Structure formats: structure tokens, C-alpha cells
Amino acid sequence: MSETVKFTIDGKECQGTKGQLLVDAAADNGVYIPVLCHMRDLIPAGSCRICTVKINGRNMAACTTPVEEGMAIENNSDELTDIRKAIVEMLFVEGNHFCPACEKSGNCDLQALGYKYQMMVPRFPYAFERRDMDATSPKIFLERNRCIFCKRCVRVIKDNEGRSIFAFKGRGTTLQINIDKTLAATMSDELAQKAMDICPVGCILKKEVGFIDPIGQRKYDKKVIGSDIENNHQ
Amino acid sequence: MKDRIINIVETYGKDPGRLMDILLKVQAEFGCVSHEAITIIAAALHMSEVDVMQTRSFYHFFTCRPVGKYAVYLNNSVVSMLMGMGDVQDEFEKLSGVKVGEKTADGLISLHHTACIGMNDQEPAALINGVVFTELNRDKVRALVADMKAGKAAQDMVTTYGDGNNANPLMKTMVKNNIRKAGAVVLAEYCMGKGIAKALSMDARGVINEVKESNLRGRGGAGFPTGMKWDFCSREAGDHYVLCNADEGEPGTFKDRVLLTERAGMLFEGMTIGGYAIGAKEGVLYLRNEYTYMKAYLESVLSDMRSKNFLGNNILGKGFNFDIRIQMGAGAYVCGEESALIESSEGKRGEPRNRPPFPVQKGYKNKPTIVNNVETFCSSVRIIENGGAWYGALGTSESAGTKLLSISGDCKLPGVYEIEWGMSIKEMLEMVGAENVQAVQVAGPSGICLPPSQFDRKIALEDLPTGGSMIVIGKNRDLLKDVVLNFMEFFADESCGSCVTCRSFNMILRNSIEKIVSGHGIRKDVEDMAAWSEILRKTTRCGLGQTSSNPISTTIKNFREVYDARVKNVDYQSDFDMQASVMASCEVVGRSSKVHE
Numbered sequence: 001m002s003e004t005v006k007f008t009i010d011g012k013e014c015q016g017t018k019g020q021l022l023v024d025a026a027a028d029n030g031v032y033i034p035v036l037c038h039m040r041d042l043i044p045a046g047s048c049r050i051c052t053v054k055i056n057g058r059n060m061a062a063c064t065t066p067v068e069e070g071m072a073i074e075n076n077s078d079e080l081t082d083i084r085k086a087i088v089e090m091l092f093v094e095g096n097h098f099c100p101a102c103e104k105s106g107n108c109d110l111q112a113l114g115y116k117y118q119m120m121v122p123r124f125p126y127a128f129e130r131r132d133m134d135a136t137s138p139k140i141f142l143e144r145n146r147c148i149f150c151k152r153c154v155r156v157i158k159d160n161e162g163r164s165i166f167a168f169k170g171r172g173t174t175l176q177i178n179i180d181k182t183l184a185a186t187m188s189d190e191l192a193q194k195a196m197d198i199c200p201v202g203c204i205l206k207k208e209v210g211f212i213d214p215i216g217q218r219k220y221d222k223k224v225i226g227s228d229i230e231n232n233h234q
Numbered sequence: 235m236k237d238r239i240i241n242i243v244e245t246y247g248k249d250p251g252r253l254m255d256i257l258l259k260v261q262a263e264f265g266c267v268s269h270e271a272i273t274i275i276a277a278a279l280h281m282s283e284v285d286v287m288q289t290r291s292f293y294h295f296f297t298c299r300p301v302g303k304y305a306v307y308l309n310n311s312v313v314s315m316l317m318g319m320g321d322v323q324d325e326f327e328k329l330s331g332v333k334v335g336e337k338t339a340d341g342l343i344s345l346h347h348t349a350c351i352g353m354n355d356q357e358p359a360a361l362i363n364g365v366v367f368t369e370l371n372r373d374k375v376r377a378l379v380a381d382m383k384a385g386k387a388a389q390d391m392v393t394t395y396g397d398g399n400n401a402n403p404l405m406k407t408m409v410k411n412n413i414r415k416a417g418a419v420v421l422a423e424y425c426m427g428k429g430i431a432k433a434l435s436m437d438a439r440g441v442i443n444e445v446k447e448s449n450l451r452g453r454g455g456a457g458f459p460t461g462m463k464w465d466f467c468s469r470e471a472g473d474h475y476v477l478c479n480a481d482e483g484e485p486g487t488f489k490d491r492v493l494l495t496e497r498a499g500m501l502f503e504g505m506t507i508g509g510y511a512i513g514a515k516e517g518v519l520y521l522r523n524e525y526t527y528m529k530a531y532l533e534s535v536l537s538d539m540r541s542k543n544f545l546g547n548n549i550l551g552k553g554f555n556f557d558i559r560i561q562m563g564a565g566a567y568v569c570g571e572e573s574a575l576i577e578s579s580e581g582k583r584g585e586p587r588n589r590p591p592f593p594v595q596k597g598y599k600n601k602p603t604i605v606n607n608v609e610t611f612c613s614s615v616r617i618i619e620n621g622g623a624w625y626g627a628l629g630t631s632e633s634a635g636t637k638l639l640s641i642s643g644d645c646k647l648p649g650v651y652e653i654e655w656g657m658s659i660k661e662m663l664e665m666v667g668a669e670n671v672q673a674v675q676v677a678g679p680s681g682i683c684l685p686p687s688q689f690d691r692k693i694a695l696e697d698l699p700t701g702g703s704m705i706v707i708g709k710n711r712d713l714l715k716d717v718v719l720n721f722m723e724f725f726a727d728e729s730c731g732s733c734v735t736c737r738s739f740n741m742i743l744r745n746s747i748e749k750i751v752s753g754h755g756i757r758k759d760v761e762d763m764a765a766w767s768e769i770l771r772k773t774t775r776c777g778l779g780q781t782s783s784n785p786i787s788t789t790i791k792n793f794r795e796v797y798d799a800r801v802k803n804v805d806y807q808s809d810f811d812m813q814a815s816v817m818a819s820c821e822v823v824g825r826s827s828k829v830h831e
Binding site: 044045046047048049052059061064066083086087090091093094123124125127148149151159161163164165166167168169170171172173174175178179180181182183 | 283566583589728729730732733734738739741742745762773
């Protein structure tokens with residue numbers, strides 16, 4: 001049987017199962033730790049770093065750290081809030097994000113975190129990177145200007161034989177998300193929809209069905225990101 | 235082409251885990267790994283093309299377009315530039331008629347930049363078709379280009395050979411060892427086989443205990459206790475692996491080059507002892523691509539050891555089986571990080587893994603693995619030969635034994651020095667004949683830029699830890715332009731990109747230091763850089779990211795006056811240069827670009 005462990009987040013007593021990832025264990029206890037790359041039950045990528053918490057004085061990513069008995073976790077300190085806000089700002093300057101024209105607006109996790117952390121003007125200079133869009137696949141657009149390199153599509157979207165449809169290309173300054181043209185042509189409507197749904201931003205978009213949800217009825221139009229986790233546990 | 239590539243894939247058993255080797259072979263034979271080649275490889279391995287592409291595009295010695303018949307890789311790291319690479323590059327560009335990043339129209343010569351190639355003691359240096367050329371100048375470049383135009387093979391352009399095994403018929407390289415000081419451990423007299431024989435006469439637990447008693451700590455720079463690593467790994471179930479990190483990519487370090495050249499047997503012996511201690515049958519030497527010139531020689535040492543029964547089945551009749559293969563890298567600094575090195579050895583992008591699990595639990599092929607530095611394995615042989623207590627008595631209380639330093643830059647005697655831990659920087663500078671020193675870059679770009687006021691500090695894991703790189707920077711150098719900017723360009727290029735903070739902040743910081751160097755910086759830029767460096771340090775996953783802002787943060791801390799002298803003392807300055815921006819259009823319409831004349 002799985003072993004129960006006790007830990008605290010900002011002083012709140014919590015319980016989880018040994019080996020469970022901290023970010024999931026926190027959510028089960030009604031504590032929201034922001035995520036962009038993480039999805040429950042998926043091998044963690046640890047790439048966006050927005051879930052950075054302080055455990056026994058050390059900065060760690062909550063999406064890659066298993067909970068252990070007696071952990072004292074800091075989640076909502078001024079220092080961590082500033083770090084998270086900085087990461088959101090950094091993502092806004094490194095890509096080219098024009099929310100008003102984006103079909104994911106209101107359903108976008110990055111935008112929602114921008115509101116949560118009350119980002120006004122990014123503290124970093126804009127990079128204005130040139131990123132090319134790829135519209136060659138029959139079912140989806142790949143709008144690289146909005147990619148935040150979370151690797152969700154890389155980890156989840158595979159063809160029938162388990163081969164990758166998305167992968168990284170390059171490194172450092174040349175890094176980009178890449179799509180396999182041959183395999184993407186075989187994507188079903190369901191898989192294309194799934195790819196769009198798991199993308200936390202507006203990088204992967206399903207063709208021919210744009211703007212179905214009216215503004216005002218989108219995910220984050222009326223509630224702050226993470227509030228469902230916090231409210232579930234009142 | 236198709237048949238040949240399929241043939242290559244079959245040589246490696248159609249194993250996606252050997253993708254690195256497949257790509258290396260294709261690059262060598264066809265001068266590139268083209269899209270067509272990727273399609274063929276992907277089909278033969280039953281992988282998607284993007285998965286082949288993700289590995290191909292990660293390493294800078296793989297190219298998508300054919301390189302020249304002579305692919306010239308110029309080292310543009312700090313010491314090479316300080317020693318005159320600018321002139322060398324200029325001469326190559328003049329004679330070939332193309333710039334770095336281009337290829338001549340006839341396809342004869344292509345010029346490229348590459349990061350430190352492990353020759354800091356004999357710069358400026360370059361690789362031509364994998365052959366190393368050191369101490370270059372304009373005259374030598376003229377001779378090389380003439381040879382290229384005459385169609386001479388790159389290897390035949392080497393006219394003099396270095397000392398020791400550098401002159402071995404299988405190596406025949408002009409690289410010099412530059413061993414300036416031999417100590418009691420790795421560079422002392424060595425006789426092959428004593429360590430293995432003694433280890434095999436002990437039980438595995440006894441070997442681990444001896445290494446534990448020695449207090450040997452990892453020589454790659456992180457300083458993790460070796461005995462403890464071996465112990466953790468030995469307690470895991472299933473197959474075990476031994477990996478040796480010979481990626482030596484930290485700019486300014488070249489001591490492993492010398493060990494691989496002069497102590498290859500000792501290294502393989504150390505890997506075998508490690509294998510015996512943890513219960514492994516296989517070892518992998520991960521050798522950086524820049525050291526391809528050693529491969530044939532190293533293979534010959536392995537065969538020699540097999541013939542003497544120091545490797546192979548039933549070693550020395552003790553019933554222990556162990557063998558070693560060499561895995562070549564393809565150009566990526568981050569592969570020096572142990573979990574990235576494992577990923578690369580498995581044919582993937584060299585992206586560091588998340589921890590836990592640690593490599594000792596799940597490493598190569600997801601099996602328990604020890605990854606140790608070349609010098610660490612070599613030291614372990616001496617520990618077995620002479621005992622842990624003997625080794626532990628050398629050095630300081632917290633840093634046992636000796637350390638190889640790779641010292642380069644502005645000094646009279648650059649080279650490799652085996653010192654006992656505990657030497658001060660001041661003593662080190664006297665030893666290498668360095669005068670008028672502005673700073674010492676301790677432990678490479680990811681280390682500390684140390685000012686003269688701290689030269690009394692000691693080289694030891696408890697004070698100034700180092701993997702061995704020591705770059706002496708003279709008073710006449712422009713610290714921000716020649717050193718800090720170069721290092722930040724390096725990190726921006728070498729970030730694997732799988733942590734968004736590392737990728738982006740290194741680009742942002744590089745742009746900031748560039749702004750200051752170009753004379754457009756203001757006071758706030760310096761404060762911003764210090765704050766942003768801190769965010770980067772706190773949020774990245776691996777050692778590369780955590781230390782990549784050190785060139786900036788340690789110089790702001792220790793050389794603040796250099797920044798202050800360079801920035802304007804104003805609150806705001808626009809980054810936008812109106813005059814420069816309208817210059818081109820003004821020229822067309824024939825009016826002045828001065829806005830407020």
C-alpha cells in the first residue's frame with residue numbers, strides 16, 4: 001500500500017502519498033502552485049520553472065520533486081511571487097504574444113498567469129525574435145511566435161505507433177518546436193483537438209474551427225487561474 | 235546514398251540508441267546530414283523524422299548543408315581570442331574570400347566558429363577536418379590555405395609532432411602536453427595493471443571502502459564524494475554501467491586531454507576498478523568530438539589491455555568480465571553535465587534530466603550508473619595501489635589528494651600542473667610566471683572572476699573549488715568585452731533550451747552586457763543584471779543554468795568599478811538610435827540624417 005506522508009505548505013498541514021509529485025499533492029490539498037509545462041499523470045518536463053518553490057530553504061521545481069515526510073514548503077512568499085512574475089514577463093518578451101488577436105485569449109494559461117500576477121509592463125527588453133509559422137499540416141497551425149517550450153505536445157502527441165509528431169529542433173538561441181510533416185498528415189481530428197487543448201498557449205491551433213467559444217465564455221474570463229483548485233477545498 | 239546510409243544504420247544494429255554514431259558516420263562521409271539523409275535514417279530506425287532531427291540539430295558538428303572539403307573550425311573562446319585568433323580569422327577570411335559561417339563557391343573551404351577545443355595552452359587553435367592545428371598565426375594560415383588549394387589531406391599538413399604519445403603513429407598530432415609539474419598521484423610514474431590486480435584481490439565492498447577512506451571527491455568540479463557515489467550505485471539492483479565523462483568542455487580546461495594522451499591505460503584501469511566495485515560489465519568513455527584525433531590511439535590501448543587480460547572476460551582469472559566502448563560526442567558543452575551525457579550516449583539530445591531519480595539509481599539505459607571524470611578514475615587507481623589513507627593524507631582536511639590545473643591566458647608557462655589542494659592563487663601565479671594580473675577566472679566561465687584582493691584564497695573545495703580551469707587575465711585586457719561578453723555569448727549558444735529560464739535569461743543577459751560594452755548602458759542596467767542573474771540561478775534545473783550568470787554576477791561583485799566606468803549615470807536612455815535608423819533612407823533621398831540640425 002502507498003504510504004501517507006505529512007508536509008506543510010506555507011504553514012498549512014497537508015497530506016499526500018509518498019513519491020507523489022509535490023505540485024499534484026498540493027492541488028489535492030487545495031493549494032495552487034502555478035504550472036505551464038506540467039500535466040498530471042505525464043512524465044514531468046520541469047521546463048517552465050514557474051512552479052519553483054522553496055523546500056527546506058532550497059529552490060526546487062514542484063513538478064519534479066516527490067513529496068517526503070516532514071517537508072516544509074514555501075509557496076506564496078514575496079520572493080517566489082516575484083520570481084514567478086519574472087518568468088511570466090520573460091515568456092512575454094522572448095516570444096511574440098499579441099493577446100487581442102490570439103484565438104486562445106481567455107483560454108490561455110500564460111495570459112491567465114499574467115493577470116494573476118498583475119503584470120503591467122515586462123521588466124525585460126523585448127527580444128522580437130523572428131519565428132516562422134508552419135501551416136503545412138492539414139489539421140493544425142503551428143504558430144511558433146507563441147511557443148513557450150513546455151514540451152506538452154512533445155510528450156503527449158504520438159502517432160499510432162508511438163512515434164513523435166512534435167519535437168524540439170536546435171538549441172540555445174536557435175531552439176524551436178518542430179512538426180513532423182509526414183506524421184502530422186495522418187493526425188485524426190481528435191488528436192488535432194487534443195494537441196490544441198493541451199497547448200497552454202496559442203501555438204497549436206486546429207484549422208477551420210477558430211473562435212468557436214465567444215469571449216466571455218472562455219476558461220479564465222470570469223475566474224482567476226488556480227481558483228478552482230483553491231475553491232474545491234474550502 | 236540511400237544504400238550506404240541504410241548500411242551504416244545496419245552496422246549499428248538498427249539501434250536508435252546509437253543514433254549519435256550513425257549521424258557522426260553520415261556527417262563524416264557526406265559532409266552533412268541532409269534532410270534526405272534524415273528521412274532515410276528515420277525510416278530505417280522506424281522513428282519519426284523530427285526525432286532524428288532533434289538530435290541532429292542539437293550538436294554543432296552536425297550540419298544540414300555540406301561543409302567545405304576543408305571544414306575549418308576556429309576556436310573563438312576567450313583565451314584563443316586573447317592570443318590572436320582575430321588575426322588568424324582575418325587571414326583565413328582574406329585568403330578564402332568568405333566569412334565565418336560561409337563556404338567558398340568551389341566548395342573547397344568552409345569557415346566556422348567553435349567553442350573552446352581544449353587547447354588553451356597553445357592558442358590560437360583550430361580544427362580542420364578534425365585535425366588540430368595549434369599556435370596559429372598569419373604565416374601558418376597562409377601555408378595551410380596553400381596546402382588546401384594543393385589538395386593535401388589535413389593530416390598531411392601536420393609537419394611537427396608534439397611530445398610523448400602525441401607523436402604515436404596512431405595520433406600524429408602537433409598538440410603538446412605542456413606538463414609543467416607532475417605530482418604524486420595521476421602524473422607520477424605509472425605501470426599498467428597493478429591497480430586492477432590489487433582491486434580484484436579484494437572484494438567489491440573493500441574497494442568501495444578504500445575509495446571512501448581516501449575522501450576522493452569528483453574532479454569534474456562538483457566535488458561529490460566518489461566513494462559514496464559508488465556505494466549508492468552498488469546497492470541498486472539489476473545491470474550497472476560505468477560512464478567516464480571525457481567531455482571536458484568548460485572553457486579553459488585541458489587537463490583531461492593530457493591524461494587521455496599519457497594515462498589512457500590508467501583511466502581504463504580506473505573504469506574497470508569502478509565497474510568491479512559497483513558490479514558492472516560495461517563501461518562507456520564519452521569523448522568530446524574535439525578529441526577525435528585520439529580515438530584510434532585510445533582504441534589501441536583498449537585492445538592492448540584486452541590482449542593482456544586487463545579487460546574482457548574473466549579478467550586476470552578472477553571471474554570478472556568488463557569491457558569499454560568509446561562514445562564520441564558531436565559538440566555540445568552541456569553534455570559535460572552527467573545526465574545530459576547519459577542522454578547523449580543514448581543517441582538523444584543532450585538535455586539534463588530531472589532529478590530524482592539520480593544516475594546512480596537510473597542512469598544509462600535507465601540502469602544504475604556511475605559517471606565520473608577522467609581524473610577521478612585515474613586517482614582511484616592510485617588509491618587502490620597505495621591505499622585510501624595514503625591519498626587522504628595529501629591536500630587539505632576537506633580536499634584530499636592532488637588536483638590537475640589547466641592554466642592558460644596571460645602567463646609565461648601555460649600548461650598542466652598537478653598540485654596538492656591548498657595552494658593559494660598568489661602562489662599559483664608565481665608558479666606560472668604571471669605578472670600585472672587584473673583577474674583570475676577560477677573554474678572557467680561557470681566559476682568566479684577573482685580580483686587581486688582575493689589572491690590569498692586557496693584552491694580547495696572548501697574555498698575556491700575548481701574542475702581545473704584557471705584563466706589568467708592581464709591588466710591590459712578589456713574585462714567586460716574580452717571576457718564577460720564572450721562567456722555570455724558562449725552560454726547563450728550552449729543552453730540546451732529545455733529550461734526556458736536558462737535559454738531566455740542567458741540571451742537577455744548577453745544582450746545587456748553587449749549594451750554596456752557598446753557604450754549604451756546606464757547604472758540601472760548593472761543593477762538589473764545583478765537581479766536577473768539571481769532569478770536565473772534560482773530557477774534553472776542543472777548546473778549549467780545555475781552557474782551561467784556567474785560571469786556577470788561575480789564581475790559585478792568583484793569589479794563593480796569597471797562597470798561604473800562604462801555606464802552613463804543617467805536614469806533613462808533610449809535604446810533607439812534615431813539617426814542610425816534613418817541613415818539608409820536618408821542616403822536614398824539625399825538628405826542629412828541629423829534630426830535637430
